[in-house]
Amino acid sequence: MISLPRDRMDQVVKRFDMLEAQMAAGPDPEAYVKMASEYSDIQDMVARIRELRSAEQELADLETMLADKGTDAEMRALAEGELPGVEEKIETLQKDIQILLLPKDAADEKNAILEIRAGTGGDEAALFAGDLFRMYERYAAEQGWRFEAASASEGEVGGYKEIIATVSGKGVFAKLKFESGVHRVQRVPATEGSGRIHTSAATVAVLPEAEEVDIEIRSEDIRIDTMRASGSGGQHVNTTDSAVRITHLPTGIMVVQAEKSQHQNRARAMQILRARLFDMERSKADEERSESRKSQVGSGDRSERIRTYNFPQGRVTDHRINLTLYKLDRVMMGELDEIISALISDHQSKLLADIGLDG
Numbered sequence: 001m002i003s004l005p006r007d008r009m010d011q012v013v014k015r016f017d018m019l020e021a022q023m024a025a026g027p028d029p030e031a032y033v034k035m036a037s038e039y040s041d042i043q044d045m046v047a048r049i050r051e052l053r054s055a056e057q058e059l060a061d062l063e064t065m066l067a068d069k070g071t072d073a074e075m076r077a078l079a080e081g082e083l084p085g086v087e088e089k090i091e092t093l094q095k096d097i098q099i100l101l102l103p104k105d106a107a108d109e110k111n112a113i114l115e116i117r118a119g120t121g122g123d124e125a126a127l128f129a130g131d132l133f134r135m136y137e138r139y140a141a142e143q144g145w146r147f148e149a150a151s152a153s154e155g156e157v158g159g160y161k162e163i164i165a166t167v168s169g170k171g172v173f174a175k176l177k178f179e180s181g182v183h184r185v186q187r188v189p190a191t192e193g194s195g196r197i198h199t200s201a202a203t204v205a206v207l208p209e210a211e212e213v214d215i216e217i218r219s220e221d222i223r224i225d226t227m228r229a230s231g232s233g234g235q236h237v238n239t240t241d242s243a244v245r246i247t248h249l250p251t252g253i254m255v256v257q258a259e260k261s262q263h264q265n266r267a268r269a270m271q272i273l274r275a276r277l278f279d280m281e282r283s284k285a286d287e288e289r290s291e292s293r294k295s296q297v298g299s300g301d302r303s304e305r306i307r308t309y310n311f312p313q314g315r316v317t318d319h320r321i322n323l324t325l326y327k328l329d330r331v332m333m334g335e336l337d338e339i340i341s342a343l344i345s346d347h348q349s350k351l352l353a354d355i356g357l358d359g
Contacts, residue, residue: 004094008101009049016046045100052093059086102351107208107282108174113275114165114206118155119182121200126155128185128309129202131332133163136179138334145169150268151257164272166209176206178320178343181304187311197312201305209271210278217274223247226262244269248277321346 019039023032065071065079116132118125133149140147145167152163167176184201192198225245243258244265255273257265308317309328316331316339317324323342325331331339 004097005101009097012042013046013049016042045097048093048096048100052090052097055086055090055093059083059090062086098352099348102348105174105177107177109171110173111166111168111209112173112176112206113150113209113272114167114176114179115162115204116160116164117162117203117205118160119201119203121185121198123155123157123159124185124189124198125200125202126159126161127157127189128159128183128200129161129163130155130159131185132183132202132204133160133165135332135334135336136165136167136176139336140167140169140334142334142337143169143172143175145172150272166271168209173206173208175340175344177208178340178347179204179306180206181306184305184308185311186308205279207275207279208282210274215274215278215281217248217270217277221249222273223249224266246270246273248273251277251280253277253280318343 016039019035023035023039026032027035062079062083066076066083071079114136116129116136118129121128137147146169148166148168150164150166153161155161182201182203184199186197186199188195189198223246225247227243227245242262242265243256244262245254245256246266246269247254253273253276255269255276257269257272306318306320308319309332310316311328313326314328315324315326316328318339321342323339325338327335
């Protein structure tokens with residue numbers, strides 16, 4: 001059986017009952033919204049804790065029945081038949097509660113800024129960046145998320161030198177955050193006459209979308225320049241002569257936007273700048289809080305090679321968890337659930353070990 005922090009479980013149930021009573025008493029609307037949010041957050045955990053307690057009582061009753069020499073043969077056989085199912089149910093509930101007790105990443109429920117940049121490999125790298133963009137676009141559609149390109153710089157023969165998108169929906173960052181890093185492709189480029197396999201790469205960065213309350217940007221810390229947009233923005237982006245460049249002076253971070261209107265460009269650029277600054281703060285806090293950060297699912301380092309897409313062999317390999325799937329065509333069509341679920345499970349296992357809840 002798995003060892004669980006019973007005191008903490010009792011506190012969660014007690015808090016849930018208190019919230020339920022306070023909400024029933026009819027507090028003011030603002031207080032009610034806060035209570036309802038917390039109530040919703042722990043509702044699933046409390047349901048499983050109560051189910052676990054019920055199953056444990058059932059197990060104790062069965063064991064008492066089996067220990068009693070006066071139990072008749074028919075009842076004993078019935079108890080022996082029910083015992084394995086109850087034990088399995090308890091084990092499943094304990095595992096579920098373990099996961100629900102893990103510390104939450106406050107950014108998990110946030111929307112995300114997805115940035116894809118062509119790396120080594122020239123034109124082929126830009127084409128691959130375009131393939132990755134479409135892969136995430138299809139995955140977002142499968143999840144019911146809103147996926148919208150914010151800016152793009154096209155490659156010479158297609159694809160993108162750089163493309164940035166906003167992804168909105170339920171649990172976006174929680175599922176996409178492990179995609180940050182270097183994605184490598186091995187395939188024969190369409191322009192390659194000799195059939196030689198080339199290796200190219202693209203870098204993906206997934207940043208939690210930050211609200212104004214998450215990160216404050218002082219007006220004196222930014223410089224805003226308007227300029228003429230150059231080149232085509234591609235099918236996803238409408239360019240204008242009123243491109244906006246925002247430079248964050250303390251960090252040197254620069255964001256350029258070139259869409260339909262100067263007002264829209266400014267708003268988009270501020271959104272992306274805020275996300276990058278928020279990500280920088282989170283990374284710094286993580287490093288200060290724990291030296292074990294790199295033992296988790298990747299270090300979050302944008303230069304770390306995380307995945308290889310091998311087209312001749314039809315396989316995709318995630319190097320962080322040694323997972324290889326021979327269904328590259330389906331992965332490129334947006335079927336990322338198996339990879340992302342495996343990454344999340346591995347991350348949870350390491351968190352459990354870190355806080356001593358790994359049984």
